[in-house]
Amino acid sequence: MSTDRSAEWDVRFHLRHPGHTIGRDPSGRRRCLTCTRNWRTDPAAVQRAIDGNPPADLTPAERAAAVTRLRARGMTGTAIAARIHATDRTVWRILARARQNQETAA
Numbered sequence: 001m002s003t004d005r006s007a008e009w010d011v012r013f014h015l016r017h018p019g020h021t022i023g024r025d026p027s028g029r030r031r032c033l034t035c036t037r038n039w040r041t042d043p044a045a046v047q048r049a050i051d052g053n054p055p056a057d058l059t060p061a062e063r064a065a066a067v068t069r070l071r072a073r074g075m076t077g078t079a080i081a082a083r084i085h086a087t088d089r090t091v092w093r094i095l096a097r098a099r100q101n102q103e104t105a106a
Contacts, residue, residue: 041065049084058084067094 013022013030020034041062045055049066058066063084070080077091084091 052083054084063090064094064098067091068098071095071098 009030010022013032017032017034020032023031023033025031041059045058045062046065046069048054049058049062050069054063054066063086066084067080067086070083071077075083077095078088080086081088081091
């Protein structure tokens with residue numbers, strides 16, 4: 001990506017997150033560190049989601065952790081979605097990404 005293009009994306013990102021701390025994740029993508037906690041998961045929040053009482057501010061990483069743990073227990077995607085209060089599509093997307101990561105790692 002050219003420097004001009006990268007600078008343009010930086011400006012766009014800062015316009016969507018004014019005054020926030022912007023960082024990059026390990027893959028190089030821009031992340032708003034003020035809005036999200038994507039790099040950390042709260043084990044208590046994951047456990048609450050697994051127990052069927054997910055917190056309202058469950059992060060995407062915490063949701064993914066809960067989905068993969070429930071799937072390992074043998075639950076169906078629909079049952080997982082009902083347990084963590086998400087849509088079926090969200091659960092299937094998380095599971096597809098997990099499968100893709102396993103295939104890439106192998």
